[in-house]
Amino acid sequence: MHSLYLKPKEHRRLVSGHLWVFSNELREVPRDIAAGETVQLFTHDGRLLGAGFFNPQSLIAFRLLTRGEEQPDRDFFRRKLLEALKLREKIYPESETNAWRLVHGESDGLPGLVIDRFDRAFVLQSFSAGIDQHLPLFCELLRELFDPKAIVVRNESPLRELEGLPLYRETVLGESSDMHQEIRDSGISYRVNILEGQKTGFFLDQRENRRHIRKYAAGADVLDVYTNDGGFALNAMHAGAKSTTMVDISQEALQRAEQNARTNGFGNFSIVAADAFETLGQLRHENHTFDLVILDPPSFTKSRKTVPTALKAYTKLNRLGLQLVRNEGYLATASCSHHVSEEDFLAAIHLGAMQAGKHLRLISRAAQPPDHPVLLAMPETSYLKFACFYVTNL
Numbered sequence: 001m002h003s004l005y006l007k008p009k010e011h012r013r014l015v016s017g018h019l020w021v022f023s024n025e026l027r028e029v030p031r032d033i034a035a036g037e038t039v040q041l042f043t044h045d046g047r048l049l050g051a052g053f054f055n056p057q058s059l060i061a062f063r064l065l066t067r068g069e070e071q072p073d074r075d076f077f078r079r080k081l082l083e084a085l086k087l088r089e090k091i092y093p094e095s096e097t098n099a100w101r102l103v104h105g106e107s108d109g110l111p112g113l114v115i116d117r118f119d120r121a122f123v124l125q126s127f128s129a130g131i132d133q134h135l136p137l138f139c140e141l142l143r144e145l146f147d148p149k150a151i152v153v154r155n156e157s158p159l160r161e162l163e164g165l166p167l168y169r170e171t172v173l174g175e176s177s178d179m180h181q182e183i184r185d186s187g188i189s190y191r192v193n194i195l196e197g198q199k200t201g202f203f204l205d206q207r208e209n210r211r212h213i214r215k216y217a218a219g220a221d222v223l224d225v226y227t228n229d230g231g232f233a234l235n236a237m238h239a240g241a242k243s244t245t246m247v248d249i250s251q252e253a254l255q256r257a258e259q260n261a262r263t264n265g266f267g268n269f270s271i272v273a274a275d276a277f278e279t280l281g282q283l284r285h286e287n288h289t290f291d292l293v294i295l296d297p298p299s300f301t302k303s304r305k306t307v308p309t310a311l312k313a314y315t316k317l318n319r320l321g322l323q324l325v326r327n328e329g330y331l332a333t334a335s336c337s338h339h340v341s342e343e344d345f346l347a348a349i350h351l352g353a354m355q356a357g358k359h360l361r362l363i364s365r366a367a368q369p370p371d372h373p374v375l376l377a378m379p380e381t382s383y384l385k386f387a388c389f390y391v392t393n394l
Contacts, residue, residue, distance in 0.1 A: 002030070002039040004054060004062060011043045014064060017377025019052075019106050021062035029056050035164060036129030038065075038072060053111070053130025057164035063111035063128055077110070077134065078141055084108045085145070088117075091370045099183035099192075100371040101204055107373040107381045113138070116200040118181040118192050121150035121174065123200040129163050139172050150174030150181070152194050154201075158302070169195070186211045188234050190260050196252065198228060206231055206296060208369045209334070209386045213294060214239035216330040216388065220291035223247070223283075223324060225276050230257030232294045232332070237266040244269040245290075247279050280320035293321045295333040304339050311340065311348045318352035325358065325391040338383035345385050353391075361390040 010025040021041065023029050033039060039054045041062055050067040065072040084103050092100045103115040105127070112128025115138070122142050126132045132155075139151050151173040160167060171179075179195045185207055194201035210231045217236035224233040227246035234257075236244050246269060248254050254271045261269055272279055276297065295317055300310035318333055325331055335345045342365075353360045368374070368384040375381045 001051065002033050002037065002054070004030070004039050004041050005046075006041065006044050006049075008044045011047075011049060014041075014049055017375065019064040019111050019375075019378060020060050020380075021064070023056075023059055023061040026061055029061060031056055036131075036133040038130065053128055055129045055163055058129070058162060060128075060163075063106075063130060065109070065111070074137065074141075077137060078145075080109050081138075081141055081145060084110075087373070088371055097183070097185045097207075099185060099202070099204060102371075104372045105381065106378050107375045114200065115142075116202075116204060117146075118183050118194055118201060120146075120148050121152070121178060121181045121194050122146070122148050123152045123154055123194050125154050125157065125200060126165075127157065127159055127163065129165060132165060143173070148173065150178035150194065152179070152201075154194075154199070157199075171195070186235070188238055188260075189263050190229060190231075190234075191256065191263060192229070193256065197256070198253070202229060203231065205336070205368045205372050205384055206334070206386070209332070209366055210235040212364065212366065212388070213292065213330075213332050216292050216332070217241045220329075221289075222292045222294070223290040223321075224294045224296075225280065225321065226296045226298065227257055228253050228296075230260045232296060233257065233269060234260055234264060234266065236292065236294075237261065237268060238264070241268065241292075245272060246270070247272045247274065247276060249273065249275050277317065277320065280317075280324065284320065284323050288324060289326045289329075290324050291326055291329045293325050293329070293331050295321045295331070297334070297336075299337040300335075301337050301339050307337075307339050307344070310337055311344055314340070314345060314348040315352045315355070318349045319355045322353055322356040322358045322360075322391060327391070327393045329391050331360070331389045331391050333387055333389075335385045336383055338380060340385070342385045346387065349387065349389075353389075357394045359392045359394050361392075362387060363390050364388045 005027040035055045040051050041049045052064040088100045098119045112131040114125040116123045153170040181192045192202045217239040222236040222241045222244045225247045227248045233244045233246045251273050300313045366386040
């Protein structure tokens with residue numbers, strides 16, 4: 001096993017629990033070690049810290065797996081999966097749901113790996129060269145531990161390009177019929193397409209927040225913007241919403257949302273296939289208003305450089321949304337942009353409210369669910385911000 005050495009004092013973040021080493025923290029970045037190879041890491045004075053994945057092509061040059069003399073072998077990875085499984089079975093018992101995130105990367109000690117479970121199907125995503133080399137092993141372990149009907153690799157994220165990795169999609173196990181799975185969550189059924197749905201097939205990270213908006217949706221006219229597969233809208237209808245409007249630019253996503261609504265016996269909805277900003281402006285022009293407006297956009301920034309642009313977009317989006325909220329109504333709004341802090345996100349919402357002539361009372365705030373745990377030593381593992389407001393006119 002090759003060895004890497006840190007510059008003086010660069011071990012302190014790792015000792016505190018962080019799992020990354022950046023290329024400028026290494027004494028040298030060897031070019032004769034292949035991307036994804038497992039190497040040992042030492043302090044500048046030769047003290048062994050542990051072993052992990054190395055990638056000379058990435059700004060994140062090293063990702064720590066084990067500490068001390070422990071080796072990241074098959075038994076290690078199997079144990080990590082079992083540890084992750086034990087947590088998920090505790091927080092989301094089978095009686096409540098048959099879908100959860102099994103592995104949330106660094107938070108579960110497997111940096112660069114995401115695994116989502118949808119009933120008897122599993123979807124993997126890899127964000128590091130080292131995990132890429134071990135994907136066959138993880139698929140083998142999933143077969144051993146779960147006896148799944150389908151396993152799919154969805155390596156289509158542009159973040160892989162930062163590691164010098166190709167984008168692709170692969171069916172490892174399963175027939176075409178197995179790509180459609182029905183999942184249960186808090187009394188609602190969803191038909192999930194693990195090949196065609198966004199990211200891993202379905203956004204599990206808003207599950208708790210979707211359930212939270214039910215209390216504001218009963219008897220309400222609801223607008224769900226960026227509805228995707230209809231998650232928030234279905235929860236609103238489940239709570240007894242008077243009417244629900246689902247907006248998304250993707251016709252395919254809206255087809256899944258409509259199918260999900262029909263599957264659950266809901267009929268009090270309409271769908272709009274259009275750009276969110278344009279639709280909000282058009283609804284304002286036509287004097288439409290709602291008791292509850294839900295805004296769940298995709299990430300507006302992938303780097304710190306574009307945070308100011310992202311904050312302008314959040315301000316505009318929330319201004320447009322708030323203009324449609326009736327007096328004494330509610331706004332539920334989210335950001336999945338890791339680089340945007342909660343403080344800056346709330347400030348953007350406040351500015352949008354001032355521009356819309358609305359007064360806001362923050363009545364709840366939340367983050368990602370417990371199957372997407374946060375490693376306190378790594379702020380990078382926390383990304384989702386969610387807030388609900390009571391809205392009145394100024």
